[in-house]
Amino acid sequence: MAAVMTALDPELNALCAAGLCDDVRASFALVGAGVSMIVEEIRKVPEAKADALRRRSAEDMATLLHPGIVYVNAGGIKLDKAGYIDFGCISGRLIFRRQEVSELDVRQFDHVAVATMLVNDQFFSQLEGREVSGTYRSLCVFSKKDGRWQWIAGQTMRAPLP
Numbered sequence: 001m002a003a004v005m006t007a008l009d010p011e012l013n014a015l016c017a018a019g020l021c022d023d024v025r026a027s028f029a030l031v032g033a034g035v036s037m038i039v040e041e042i043r044k045v046p047e048a049k050a051d052a053l054r055r056r057s058a059e060d061m062a063t064l065l066h067p068g069i070v071y072v073n074a075g076g077i078k079l080d081k082a083g084y085i086d087f088g089c090i091s092g093r094l095i096f097r098r099q100e101v102s103e104l105d106v107r108q109f110d111h112v113a114v115a116t117m118l119v120n121d122q123f124f125s126q127l128e129g130r131e132v133s134g135t136y137r138s139l140c141v142f143s144k145k146d147g148r149w150q151w152i153a154g155q156t157m158r159a160p161l162p
Contacts, residue, residue: 038106038108038113039104039106041149042104042106042113042115042142042149043101043104044149045064045140045142045149045150045151046101046104046115046117046119046138046140047101048060048064049061049064049099049151050096050099050100050101052064052088052089053088053089053096053099054096054097054098054099056088056089056090056095056096057089058085058089058090061084061085061088061089062081062085064150064151065081065084065085065150065151066081066143066150066151066152067081068080068081068152069081069084069150069151069152069153069154070152070153070154071084071151071153071154071155071156072154072155072156073087073156074134074136074156074157074158091126092126093125093126093127094123094124094125094126095123095124095126096121096122096123097122097123097124097131098120098121098122098123099119099120099121099122099123100119100120101117101118101119102117102118102120103116103117103118104116104117105117111143111144111145112141112142112143112144112152113141113142113143113144113149114139114140114141114142115138115139115140115141115142116137116138116139116140117137117138117140118135118136118137118138118159119135119136119137119138119156120133120134120135120136121133121134121135121136134158135158135159136156136157136158136159137156137157137158137159137160138154138155138156138157139154139155139156140153140154141153141154
């Protein structure tokens with residue numbers, strides 16, 4: 001903690017020198033707790049999305065997606081809300097077996113949150129006529145309204161090999 005405070009601001013060093021380190025540490029703990037809380041709030045959205053995809057639940061998916069969502073998938077196809085729900089839940093063009101999120105990183109900007117994540121997918125592609133497994137990097141934007149986060153924009157691409 002002291003190394004972080006030293007690197008952040010010389011004024012924090014002065015507060016510690018004045019005997020206020022405990023107050024400063026408490027403030028950092030609250031900020032850290034807020035960061036952790038937003039990550040957990042946002043994590044619920046892609047987890048619920050993955051569950052809706054596996055179950056092919058258009059109704060559940062509809063509650064997670066903002067009416068104005070714009071999404072570009074790893075194949076370069078731009079989808080709106082109806083297109084995403086059709087592509088992932090209704091048409092059978094993709095039938096998800098598994099979707100797992102890892103390496104979630106979230107930044108909050110007022111009522112908007114931007115997240116990057118790795119997504120490990122396994123699905124049947126009707127277009128390719130085969131099972132597909134892959135790891136993808138996603139950038140997703142969420143908006144909070146009436147206490148609920150919705151997905152408003154995103155882009156997914158193949159993740160580089162390690």
